[in-house]
Amino acid sequence: MTMNINQSDINKKQIDIINQQYTEKIRESAKKVLLEKKVDVVIGFKNGTEPMTTEPCLINKASDADKLIWNEHCRLNLANYVKGRKDKAAVVAKGCDSRNLVNHIIEHQIKRENLYIIGVPCNGMVDKSLNLKELKVEAESDTMQENLDLFPINRDMLQDNCKTCIKRNPVIFDEMIAEPVKEREWTKEEKLKESFESVNKIEAMAESDRWSFFNDMLSSCTRCYACRNACPLCYCPTCFVDESRPQWVGKGTDLIDVRTYHFLRAFHCAGRCTDCGACEAACPMNIKVRLFTKKLDKECFENFGWEAGMSLDERPPLDVYKVNDNANFIR
Amino acid sequence: MSEFEPKIITILCNWCTYGAADLAGVSRFQYPPNIRVIRVPCSGRVSPKMILSAFHNGADGVWISGCHPGDCHYITGNYYARRKFMLLKNFLEYNGIEPGRIHFSWISSAEGVKFAEVARDVVESVRQLGPAKYFIKKELDDNDLCSCLNKSNPDNNLAKNILEEQAA
Amino acid sequence: MKIIKIDKKIWSDGVEKSRDSYRLIGPVKDREFHQFRELAKGEQPDMNYKNSRLSPKSIAFPQSETMFIYDLDEKAEEHHIMQDAEKDYSPRAVIGIRPYDAKAFKILDLNFNNSDYQDPYWVNAYNCTTFISLAVNSPDKFDFSTSCATGPFDDSAVDVLLVDYNDSYLAKIMTDKGLAWLNAAGFTTKNGEIDGAVTGVSEAGEDIYEIIEKLKADAESKIRSKISFDKIKEKSILDIFNAPFWEDIAFACLNCGTCTYSCPTCWCFDIQDETNGRKGIRQKNWDSCMTPLFTVHATGHNPRHNDWERTRQRFMHKLKYFQDKYNQGIMCVGCGRCVEQCPANIDIRNICNQMNNGE
Structure with missing residues (x-):
């Protein structure tokens, strides 16, 4: 099987570096579009209240942009949070989110000119149930952290839909925060x-x-x-x-x-x-x-x-x- | 089995197949009385909700019929319907409904003979399958006594077993 | 209050024996998660379970419960008249329920059984149930029960509190109802004597109290998350209601019913008629304040039109209105299910603290 996906050998450290780079770029872009008044709000993810959780969030001040993050737990689809918005919104979008933004546009739910798409090349999301299965969910946070360090994204850990993803890079975007990742060529x-x-x-x-x-x-x-x-x-x-x-x-x-x-x-x-x-x-x-x-x-x-x-x-x-x-x- | 008389919900477009049913009637063509006709403006009007609703309420089969492609009173209604019906049929079968329970046809208002013929075939095909098995709403008076708890599921782990067997 | 020691070797036989006079309910693993349901003959409660996905409230407040049955067929006797649905309120015991899930029943009881109104379905189901609770030795990371006036060893809402201790269960007998079940299971002696007379018990008395206290302190020390709601009561409803943080808190909320359905203290329900042909039932179904249908008026007006207003309602009800109305703390036992299961990470612990400390 010819797999172009390079996740299998990405270890936790590399993922951390990617996450950090993505996070910085997302914050930078968010600040820029807010300060330049290109948009009224930025929709992205922030850290959740527990390790390995994230929460969609709305940023409307450049000074809040540092709340934004990116990691392999950003599972929800942010296109869900722009439907019906009347203001101009920047959205942090991975491949599938951007495809849903396309849907919204062709179904006349949002206007392309009201969107500023911050494109994220996606390395896949980790299956949520691994949180519970692979890691001891105990009250002590020290053991949690140790387990986290041993946590690479390999194909087995991806959620099912990411294993068969056909579009990891955004379809439409106003800017990309990193070089596109390699797409798998499917016949x-x-x-x-x-x-x-x-x-x-x-x-x-x-x-x-x-x-x-x-x-x-x-x-x-x-x-x-x-x-x-x-x-x-x-x-x-x-x-x-x-x-x-x-x-x-x-x-x-x-x-x-x-x-x-x-x-x-x-x-x-x-x-x-x-x-x-x-x-x-x-x-x-x-x-x-x-x-x-x-x-x-x-x-x-x-x-x-x-x-x-x-x-x-x-x-x-x-x-x-x-x-x-x-x-x-x-x- | 020979005693079984299927109930078939038949959804007909006003402009073609309903006319065909009329013509079959006035022409005294024989067809089985198992069909219950519902008239809709266009086969494009038919929603999957209606099909499931028919099964919920005890239909043994569903037959949907409209104008021939190109003849739609609304020009393109049946072209759209055709795509929807294909997905619907395949999706129903994916869910477990037997292929012979749901039928589609294009019958123009001049085709009284075809109407009687398809009606016979549909009824026969559903008769062969016997009474509906799936998507039937349960009898309401047969509620569990305590209704206090989730009951254990007799099919428990069946799905897992099937998938495991296939994998092996 | 007496304590007996039950050897784990005789546990399952005793549970089985109690079936002669009780219907048994307990946690069993169904696919990925545990759930509370009636145990089939020979089926044992899984005493090693961590948590059930849905709370055990469905024991007395099922997701869907038939109240009446009717028949519109004019040939039928008593047609067009609502008949009571048949119910079985014979004695039953729920085994292995966590102490704070049992505590939640006390909270539900305030709503379903008070001087103004008594819900017969709730009252009968609650009264016929004996709570054989299992203390939680190692609470999970979502647990914040100690902040909610209960805890992993709370014995205030149970009939028997079992404490898992090496090869045995230490059973704190809190009520006569609890004693009756222990008698039925044969864990007490024939003449109903408790102390020391039980199989394998030698160290009844002070030692056992100390052991339990130690296990309790251990368990409670493992709970790291805390909430405080002391200031919420003093604040005016409108101040919290109009606080600036709600839209921000609720932004991520999908307005699904996960939190309300998994919650042991969410009690809202809806009454629906369902007919099939000429027969029909009137049923009581769980409802959820997260759905627009919950408050929509017949005119079409919805006082909680926006998603975030519905999210606010849930927390205002649990943490403010309930406190004001009943003066019995908050409508939350800190089981952590909503925190764990929320797809969008809406965390009641954060929200409570924000309501408490925010402006």
Whole structure:
């Protein structure tokens, strides 16, 4: 397998150096655009309250720009925090965030001229559950720190969507804070086989197994809607789960309602999902909700050659048609 | 099994297939009475919510039909619908629904014969599959007694086992 | 108050034996996380669990609970009349609940069972439950229970407090209800005598008290995070409500329901009718102040229209309104679940301190 990803041999020290460089550049850019009054606010990440956590934050004074940071725990998608903004905002954006900004622009949620995109070449995000699994989560912070020092990003530690990332550098940006990282060159076959491996596995199951597989997977879902709320694509004024005339989805804990919610949520993201992984990063029960959106990504890629958020000039696949689209399933 | 009469929710576009159903009727073409027709302005109006809702409420199959490509009253509605339907069908099957439960067709208002023919095929195909198994809302009076706790899940670890088996 | 020592060798047999007169609830691992649920026959509570992902409040306040059943079929007897849903309030014991999760039940009780209003579902479910709690010897880094008038060894809300000590559990018997369960499990002698008469107990008395005190001090010293809320009570509601920090605090908040659903003291609920054909139920579901639907009026007006106002509501309720109304501290037991699980790192410890110390 030809992997161009150089993460496997990046050790903790190198990651620290990269993080530090990125952080400094982000702060510098934030100060500059605020002082030059190019933007009203800067949206980025700051350190969280515990080791290995981050929190999206809004900076509106150049003197606060030193709060901004960058590291391998910036999992949430900051495109989620610009939708509906009327002011001019600078956004710190990794590859997938920028793809969602493209989505927002072509869906008329924000105007390109109101955005200043601080592009971050992304080395991938660490899987959030490793915090708990790999490291002893004890009250003593000394042991925490020791463990942190042994913490490299190798491929196994990346969150699932980063393992199959197709765009690590921002698609659109106003400035880049570092040289672009090397992208993996995928052939179509490689993508279908490797990138959609999780989907392929489920497709290979028998029908009834697929049904029980998802029942099982979703039985711990509490419908907190963290997956929906973390998703930049979800901006309907009233979500279908809140509609009451007619009520499409029951409000109780019936598994069929849970399945319906996840089915329709994923369907709403068809042809729009950039596989940024914010939904899985947000899920408190660690449910692999990407298995749904990824299937629709695969359909769009296979049938329409579409990958969301890669260009400002193309409409999403369900917003266009071709006269000769596949019709062999229709009588 | 021969006793089983499927219930099929049929969503027809006003301008073509609904006309075809009318024509089949006045022409006295025979087709099974298992279909329940819902008329919509255009096949482009059909939302996945409606399909799931049909299954929730006890439909054994769903059949959606509109104008032939190029004939849409709204010029392009069915072209958009076609892309949506393909994703929908594949996604339903990915979720475990059997391929024969959901059907699509283009039938113009002149094709009363085709309407009767497709109706027969749809009903037969769903009859073969038997009653719906998935996405049915449970009977409401059969709630657990205490309703106090999360019950243990009989399918526990099934998913894990399946994936592990495949990996092996 | 008496203490007995239970050898771990006889523990599981005793638990199984208590099934004759109790339904048992305990922590079990389901996929990645532990959850509290009714234990199937032969199933043991996992006494080595660290924390359950969701709080055990669902024992008496389930996420979705059917209250009434109705039938709209005119041929049915008593159609169009709400019938009580069948309930089972026979005695049950929850084993291994953490002391502050048990304490949270006392807080919920203030809301569901007070002089103005008694929620029958809550009251019955709470009353039929015996709390066999397990002290937390090594609290995790999110734990700040000692700041919330409870702690890893708090025995104020439990019937029995078990302390894990080498090969045995030291059981502090706090109530008669607790004693009854120990009797049913056979951990006491036949004639109900407690002291010294139990299998493997030789050092009942002073020593055991000291041991427990030492374990307690050890556990409490491991808790590093602290909050203070002493000044919040004195401040006026409007001063905190209009404080400048809210929008900043709430910026990252996704307004999902993770914190409210995992919280042992969040008690808000919503009542919904659900019908299927002619049959229907009326159910009580968890609600969350994070969702816009929570406060939206029939006119369409929403007094908490903005995301950050809803975030503010959660903390104002827990840390200010509750204190003012009940005068019993804050509506938080410091279990740390919301801090651990929040996707956006909204940290109640920070917010509380900011409310306390901010201008």
